[in-house]
Amino acid sequence: MAYKLEKPYTDIQRADFIVNYNHNQGLMIEETEEALYALLPNEIMQNNQPVINVNYEAELALEREAEFEKEFFETSLGWIRRSVNMKDGSKKDFLSDLLLQIKAGLELGQNIEIVTYSTPDFSNDLTPEYLLALQVKKNATAEFVQECLMQTVADFYGG
Numbered sequence: 549m550a551y552k553l554e555k556p557y558t559d560i561q562r563a564d565f566i567v568n569y570n571h572n573q574g575l576m577i578e579e580t581e582e583a584l585y586a587l588l589p590n591e592i593m594q595n596n597q598p599v600i601n602v603n604y605e606a607e608l609a610l611e612r613e614a615e616f617e618k619e620f621f622e623t624s625l626g627w628i629r630r631s632v633n634m635k636d637g638s639k640k641d642f643l644s645d646l647l648l649q650i651k652a653g654l655e656l657g658q659n660i661e662i663v664t665y666s667t668p669d670f671s672n673d674l675t676p677e678y679l680l681a682l683q684v685k686k687n688a689t690a691e692f693v694q695e696c697l698m699q700t701v702a703d704f705y706g707g
Contacts, residue, residue, distance in 0.1 A: 552584070553565045553585075554583045555584075568586075580593075589604070610670070616668060621699045623696065623699075624689075625664045625686045625692050626665055628642055628662070642696075647696050654690060660687065662686060662687075662692075665679065
């Protein structure tokens with residue numbers, strides 16, 4: 549249930565309430581004629597009263613999906629992380645730093661193994677442990693390289 553500071557309150561009480569619940573805990577603050585509210589993540593205001601947002605889980609899943617699609621792109625082999633961690637701890641951009649080497653290796657007849665990801669269940673938190681469980685190693689293909697090149701073009705043109 550939302551936290552509530554009933555009117556009348558002093559400027560100091562108001563400031564303390566906002567610092568405690570918004571700045572320190574990240575809760576949304578709503579003010580009505582009767583009170584100041586700090587809403588829990590699954591709450592919204594209706595008719596000047598905090599209520600449970602019945603769409604909260606669906607909205608949260610959509611937010612997770614949108615965030616995932618910023619960090620990954622989809623191919624025929626699965627989802628590819630845009631920013632990858634190398635064995636030495638460094639980070640590389642998959643499309644700009646690794647794709648040409650993968651393409652060259654394929655042209656030389658090498659098997660190039662890449663890490664792909666299955667589509668997550670967005671009703672779950674996308675924790676590092678969960679994402680690790682979604683990893684699948686697959687061999688790169690010419691079709692995969694073409695899809696990555698098309699993704700680069702789409703990123704450039706915003707498509």
